[in-house]
Amino acid sequence: MKEQLTIVKVGGKIVEEDLSLQQLLNDFSKIDGHKLLVHGGGRSATALASKLGVESRMVNGRRITDEAMLEVVTMVYGGLVNKKIVAGLQAAGLNALGLTGADLNYMISDKRPVKEIDYGYVGDVKQVNAAILADLIQRGVVPVLAPLTHDAAGHLLNTNADTIAGEAAKALAAFFEVTLVYCFEKKGVLSNEDDDESVIPTLDPHSFSTYVASGVIQGGMIPKLENAFSALHSGVSKVVITRADAIHTSGGTIVML
């Protein structure tokens, strides 16, 4: 039987404020079994870009990444946020290892083709070399994945953290019984956006379609859930959408096929 691996994706404010980061690291370290953390850092990137006079442009929630912005996100995601998390996890007794897709060549992307929009140095994941990650995890290492990949030709590429979590989960499902946990600021997917307690306990493709059709599920939650279903179709055992402070409990919305 395969060993358990929990992949947690956190983003936004949680990892960018010292107090909430500390709480997250405590909660994360309480998860049983093998663990892997994927983080964002967009607010810090926007803040640094602004200080450096680099304009932040978003289209459909995705960051346009020109050369100057690529330097900013490489510094913030690969350096500041990633290393702060790694040092914090080490202090909590977890043997963390921070990675971009270029490190160990673990995730290769294609630069997104220019259609109506030129996203710049943004990567669409093409290949995950999961064996070397799996080997490290089996030896007790906790990978901490920054939202950066590479094209294997010398270029780093800005890549959505939800996507990285989903792709890593799929590829690692060959080696582990994978639970994928997407954290956001609510306790789960809500049936009533004005009621934080209205968590939908389980979602399958049919109920998902119904909620999308009725407008209950909308915006950024739609691609997140599409990632979730895609992960389940590719062998991931369980996907949970929950609040960061509940990652070591069984709360939240469970996505199933």
Next chain:
Amino acid sequence: MKEQLTIVKVGGKIVEEDLSLQQLLNDFSKIDGHKLLVHGGGRSATALASKLGVESRMVNGRRITDEAMLEVVTMVYGGLVNKKIVAGLQAAGLNALGLTGADLNYMISDKRPVKEIDYGYVGDVKQVNAAILADLIQRGVVPVLAPLTHDAAGHLLNTNADTIAGEAAKALAAFFEVTLVYCFEKKGVLSNEDDDESVIPTLDPHSFSTYVASGVIQGGMIPKLENAFSALHSGVSKVVITRADAIHTSGGTIVML
């Protein structure tokens, strides 16, 4: 018999300008056997600090690292410079892995005690966990070490890259036949600073003392050579001081006991 490992330390302009970085990565990839790269990045850190209004203060060639400067060096050393090198080495066919001391807990430091000068978040190396590095190297991984360590209590510490190279070389000498190569802008240690061809072919502790007494060897070269002798005393097989474009040749100054 132990396998060969070449540890190359590069700093300054070499890794911070795209053209010279590319040349370095080509030269580095030509080195036979196992390889490890240690890099600096001080000029980029000073440039970013300046843009952000963070004052750079140096004492005896060492950077005073307050909280704002620690963020700058974490971004520049751990992110920008390290990940650019890693992506470049991957493109050159080497399976690079960028690391700070916090990653895999491979190098632990003590925050430097405050005496006449408060260096701030600067680390003096206390412990190197070489086994996990050695294992990765034996499996074909090329570690790329940023000049950052941690205190194992959640804090990153700015640490001199020459020191990191020396300490890594000593600790890895238990596993490999280690050659340590310090690169700088000259072809080797010069007997006449006005003649770039006046490379001293070999230096031992006796000739080193003589050159220091006569003022031929001075400044930053003295701690570099002290690191070199210390490494040799701790089992490192060979130390070479040379120019970056000669790392895959046998040129430069060979330091011996």
